[in-house]
Amino acid sequence: NAGVTQTPKFRVLKTGQSMTLLCAQDMNHEYMYWYRQDPGMGLRLIHYSVGEGTTAKGEVPDGYNVSRLKKQNFLLGLESAAPSQTSVYFCASSGRTGHTEAFFGQGTRLTVV
Amino acid sequence: AQSVTQLGSHVSVSEGALVLLRCNYSSSVPPYLFWYVQYPNQGLQLLLKYTSAATLVKGINDFEAEFKKSETSFHLTKPSAHMSDAAEYICAVREGNQGGKLIFGQGTELSVKP
Numbered sequence: 001n002a003g004v005t006q007t008p009k010f011r012v013l014k015t016g017q018s019m020t021l022l023c024a025q026d027m028n029h030e031y032m033y034w035y036r037q038d039p040g041m042g043l044r045l046i047h048y049s050v051g052e053g054t055t056a057k058g059e060v061p062d063g064y065n066v067s068r069l070k071k072q073n074f075l076l077g078l079e080s081a082a083p084s085q086t087s088v089y090f091c092a093s094s095g096r097t098g099h100t101e102a103f104f105g106q107g108t109r110l111t112v113v
Numbered sequence: 114a115q116s117v118t119q120l121g122s123h124v125s126v127s128e129g130a131l132v133l134l135r136c137n138y139s140s141s142v143p144p145y146l147f148w149y150v151q152y153p154n155q156g157l158q159l160l161l162k163y164t165s166a167a168t169l170v171k172g173i174n175d176f177e178a179e180f181k182k183s184e185t186s187f188h189l190t191k192p193s194a195h196m197s198d199a200a201e202y203i204c205a206v207r208e209g210n211q212g213g214k215l216i217f218g219q220g221t222e223l224s225v226k227p
Contacts, residue, residue, distance in 0.1 A: 035217075041219070043203065043217040045215075048214060098145045104157040106155065107154075107156055
């Protein structure tokens with residue numbers, strides 16, 4: 001049972017480059033989330049999705065786009081990377097009901113130089 | 114709007130001492146509350162969760178938390194700290210019966226001294 005899988009695990013980008021982070025879950029969860037984690041800032045929600053074909057903005061959406069074309073996948077895109085986007089990115093998924101916990105991927109460490 | 118506040122970004126205890134990590138929440142409806150643990154360079158693992166069945170919740174590794182509605186708190190405790198408990202502990206809240214966004218606190222880094 002793979003749970004939540006993120007690819008890639010590490011990436012170095014130059015300023016202005018683009019990339020896509022892939023998140024895949026095999027638990028048939030409705031909700032999927034992208035967070036970034038920075039020292040002293042905790043986990044901040046970038047975008048989330050409550051179902052296939054739907055996405056919504058979180059706390060820090062600027063500079064990112066997402067897509068949920070398939071229920072099991074949630075993609076996070078950086079169109080023009082900036083050094084401020086250097087962070088560790090986590091994907092998570094959860095069931096629809098409130099008491100269900102979120103399951104996390106192992107994270108993607110992104111450095112923008 | 115829901116929010117979570119964790120008091121103390123760093124907590125240091127001696128091995129064998131009581132662990133107390135504080136979490137206060139704000140929610141307009143009955144919340145669901147979670148504690149996660151994060152070891153260095155790893156993802157988050159669920160420690161325990163409050164789902165309104167019981168106010169005292171027991172989790173893995175002898176951790177427990179008590180939901181106190183009057184204090185809007187969900188503090189995490191462990192009677193006796195082990196060196197292996199050193200990690201980041203993160204409290205989270207989810208609002209409502211229909212689910213919704215999972216919002217996290219800033220996290221508390223626990224250090225355990227020998």
